[in-house]
Amino acid sequence: MIKISIDAMGGDFGPSVIIPALVAVATRRSDVRFLIYGHEDAVRPELAKHPKLAAVSEFFHCEIAVRMDDKPSQALRHGRWKSSMWKAIEAVKAGDADACISAGNTGALMAMSKFCLRTMATIDRPAIAAIWPTMRGESVVLDVGATIGADAHQLIDFAILGSGMARALFGIERPTVGLLNVGVEEIKGQEEVKEAGQLLREAGRMAMDYQGFVEGDDIGKGVVDVVVTEGFAGNIALKTAEGTVRQIAGYLRAAMSRTLMARIGYLFAKAAFATLREKMDVRRANGGVFLGLNGIVVKSHGGADAEGVAAAIELGYDMVRNRLLDRIEADLDLFHARHPKPIAQSAEIAGDGKE
Template structure:
């Protein structure tokens, strides 16, 4: 039995989407049990519609619901200990649940997750990883928004985190890894990226196959299984891809409805268009994973429908079942034992790392 804690108040739709999503998951994954957190007046009426789900779930009332536009500091100050988001995360810390899923405010969720669960011993800053549809199948891309800017050591850590996720979710023994850069030539790019590439080549890790630099178009091609970058460029790439998918879908709808012959042609090609729509559906790959924490937290898209939120829950389930944290910790311990992080004379972390944590 795997227990997953659910923030039912998060997202644009709250319990109206979250509860039907859990019904879908419970049907496909009968071994999952849910611990649902939210306001009783909002959750109980939805839960009452699905008796079987209610029987395999525990509901706990929370006084506060974090708003989508709350600042992280504000959410942490007012929601700590009593919001549905905090309580769902704290359940992972206490061992009541093995993973947490929320569609709530991303900044607030990250702030609370870091404060409550803390980062792993060798991790300076966590990353958000996304599953990216590609021509070859799917890839892991990180960081897509948690860390703005990253030094070489942090990029290497991201590579190890993403590799652990690919091994857990895709069942790969040795995923291929690439660093996102402005060109594939070794002389191009920022010094941090070039240094990270050198470190990954020299590490020669058994758990990952470093393939060098990749460019933006390589993400969609599926050139590598794990694409590593820092959060600023990663988030722009993610939002650009989502916008392009919607743009192409809009073009197709307009073209197929323009003339009578186009509408007739659509009828004959409907099967192909349905497959294309499925490939381009952002909800299929819904679920940003907070990696580098002492616990599994999955962020669903705020506007996700029931199918999208269900996908995020099942992603959390897969990572628990395949022991994601154990894989990551083993890989991190091995790498850092062979490649000690630069320290000050007194044993403290470098000033740049301490400042980064302070800013966050």
């Protein structure tokens, strides 16, 4: 059995969306159990509508819920030890759950996850990895918002984290990896990116196949299985892609309703448009995985509907089923045994999160 802890109060809609999402997952996955954390007055009425879900779940009352507009420092100050978000994360640390899912405040979730679970031994900063639909299927893109700015060794850590996720999720023995840059030439880009590229080229055989630099338009083409960047550029790329999808969808709706012939043409091409809608549906890729922590935490989009939240839950399920953490730890041990980090940086990492 795979046990998943749920912050039922997270997101824009709370239990009214979270509980139906759990029902959907429980219907598709017979080997999953849920630990549900939230306020009794909000969660119990929704649970009462689904007796079969209640049979495979445990509910834990929490007086406090982290608000979507709380700053990370506020969330830690008021919600540590007692909020539904913290309790769901803490269940992973205690070994009661295999993964935690929340649609709540991203900054608060990352701050609490890092404080509670800590980063892996050789990881300086965690990353958020997203599943990106491409022309060839799907790719892993990271970091999409956890770490603003990154040095060469942190970018290499992200490459190892992302390739471990690709191996676990896509079943690829040696995922192809590219560093996002302003050009594919080795002389272009920031010094940190060029240094990371050089180190990866010199690393020898690893559990990844480094392909060099990739540009922004290569992400959608799917030229590599894993695209690595720091959080500032990654978050801009993600939000730009989401906005472009909505823009194209708006153009299509307007074009298909403009004239009678266009509406008739839509009827003939309805199946094709349904396929296009499915490919462009951001819910299919909903869920950012927090990588580099001693536990699996998945962030669902705050505005996702029940099927979108269910997709995030199933992503966490797949990460557990395919032993994501074991794969990442093995890859990190192999690389850092050959390429130790500088002493100053190692000392900084050793003290990370322990103040």
